[in-house]
Amino acid sequence: MKERLSSRLRLGLGIFGLAVFFGSWQAAVRLGWLPGNMVPAPLDLGPAWLAEVRGGFWQQAIQDSLGHYCLGLLIGSTLGTGVGLLCGMNRILDSLLEGVVRLLRPVPGLAWVPFAILWFGLSTAGATFVIAISVFWINFYAAYGAVRGVDPEFFELAAAFGHGGFMARLLKVVLPASMPGILAGLRTGLGQGWMSVVAAELFGVPGIGARMMQASSLLATDVVVVYMLTMALLYAITDFLFGFVRGYLLKWQP
Amino acid sequence: MTDATCVASLEQAGFSHDGGAHFVFRHVSLTLTRGEFVAVLGPSGVGKSTLLRVLMGLVQPTEGQVGGVACAAGAVASQAPGRRSRAMVFQDARLLPWRSVLRNVEFGLEGLGLNRAERDRRAREALRLVGLEQEGGRWPRRLSGGQRQRVGVARALTVDPDLLLMDEPFGALDAITRTGLQDELRRIWQQTGKTVLFVTHDIEEALRLATRIIVLAGGSPAHIVGEIEPTEAQRNPETQDFAQCAAQLRALIAH
Numbered sequence: 001m002k003e004r005l006s007s008r009l010r011l012g013l014g015i016f017g018l019a020v021f022f023g024s025w026q027a028a029v030r031l032g033w034l035p036g037n038m039v040p041a042p043l044d045l046g047p048a049w050l051a052e053v054r055g056g057f058w059q060q061a062i063q064d065s066l067g068h069y070c071l072g073l074l075i076g077s078t079l080g081t082g083v084g085l086l087c088g089m090n091r092i093l094d095s096l097l098e099g100v101v102r103l104l105r106p107v108p109g110l111a112w113v114p115f116a117i118l119w120f121g122l123s124t125a126g127a128t129f130v131i132a133i134s135v136f137w138i139n140f141y142a143a144y145g146a147v148r149g150v151d152p153e154f155f156e157l158a159a160a161f162g163h164g165g166f167m168a169r170l171l172k173v174v175l176p177a178s179m180p181g182i183l184a185g186l187r188t189g190l191g192q193g194w195m196s197v198v199a200a201e202l203f204g205v206p207g208i209g210a211r212m213m214q215a216s217s218l219l220a221t222d223v224v225v226v227y228m229l230t231m232a233l234l235y236a237i238t239d240f241l242f243g244f245v246r247g248y249l250l251k252w253q254p
Numbered sequence: 255m256t257d258a259t260c261v262a263s264l265e266q267a268g269f270s271h272d273g274g275a276h277f278v279f280r281h282v283s284l285t286l287t288r289g290e291f292v293a294v295l296g297p298s299g300v301g302k303s304t305l306l307r308v309l310m311g312l313v314q315p316t317e318g319q320v321g322g323v324a325c326a327a328g329a330v331a332s333q334a335p336g337r338r339s340r341a342m343v344f345q346d347a348r349l350l351p352w353r354s355v356l357r358n359v360e361f362g363l364e365g366l367g368l369n370r371a372e373r374d375r376r377a378r379e380a381l382r383l384v385g386l387e388q389e390g391g392r393w394p395r396r397l398s399g400g401q402r403q404r405v406g407v408a409r410a411l412t413v414d415p416d417l418l419l420m421d422e423p424f425g426a427l428d429a430i431t432r433t434g435l436q437d438e439l440r441r442i443w444q445q446t447g448k449t450v451l452f453v454t455h456d457i458e459e460a461l462r463l464a465t466r467i468i469v470l471a472g473g474s475p476a477h478i479v480g481e482i483e484p485t486e487a488q489r490n491p492e493t494q495d496f497a498q499c500a501a502q503l504r505a506l507i508a509h
Contacts, residue, residue, distance in 0.1 A: 161362035177352070
């Protein structure tokens, strides 16, 4: 049975679900069902957060990670989308890169960390590199698939009206027609990017991930959870803002 | 051969998908004169659309020649400023869903060195001609099938082509919409004096619209089996002449 819920009801249910989640978590720790030294109680998170803010660690970590995130996302998304578009449009390039793509695609972002350290050192560039790589593939495949899915009859239309050249086809047909797919890729990348931030900062580049690693080595589980929630909040904000961009660019869609 | 009234021509043209082993059509010669409304009539799948695409320059003929304005063989592109020599209306309207109606009509005007205001003005003018001047800001998906096809016609007319090629433009519409659009196309043709090549498999549609009907039939390869210039009486569906002429065309198609 498929029911349609009003958006207000859905929001209310979502908040209620969160409240139940944190409530039962708090109860489980208080009642001793979960050992307090391994799982922090939600109500203890507030003081832990305040301590981080007072020390300035929280603001600094967010600032550093946002820098890695934005730069890595920008580079990875631009390159991934660009190469994906070109491969989707050009059969020769597509065939040429097919083997390389198959070779590199399965390598997880984490596996690049040693090279990031080797090539860039413990620097912003190293963290950015790891994030960019993991975002690259998502956008590459999204753009590639979107271009291959463009109705070939639009190309005939373009040729009939004097837009048969490469740039005209790219700008007047390929880009707008594959925009929904490209944006879906960008959106997935927004989430993947935050996940990669942790991996990228694991080895000591300052930021949220590095701060989490420090805290976990001191068994300060409450601080670890504070940064987990921080990351979730940052993702929610970026995804929310992206919704406006998407809505504007795809206003022609039903 | 430079004839000022010739708009486009085919000389012994043939088209093959496999480099000459099997021809879709072959030995097709025709000359389109300025101001004519020519219907290419033939059964489905006979190669009418391919013939149209050869004339449009979208595909090259495997043999023979395509002539452009003045019909010097090979001289397809003669582009006056702000114009395109040919324009096409597709069976499926083929509007770009991400462009508003007005921007769809402007599609062919882009890249001709016109500024935005000039493109807007010409696109609005074309929309007025097809009775959609109020709909410029709408998205194509909001339009009915008939309205979409009108936008397709406006998009083709706005580049002021020497030759307007139409590929079964009303084939997918319901009977009432189709008759309405046929009357309107006839009016637009009389108003603009455009040369039109109209592909259809509908005998009555060809008779109602065209000043000259070319029958393409035969199959593998198809060729021109006959040509008729209907009289005024033969164009009127109420008359006995119309029925007779239709029967004559039906016999030619079955050739």
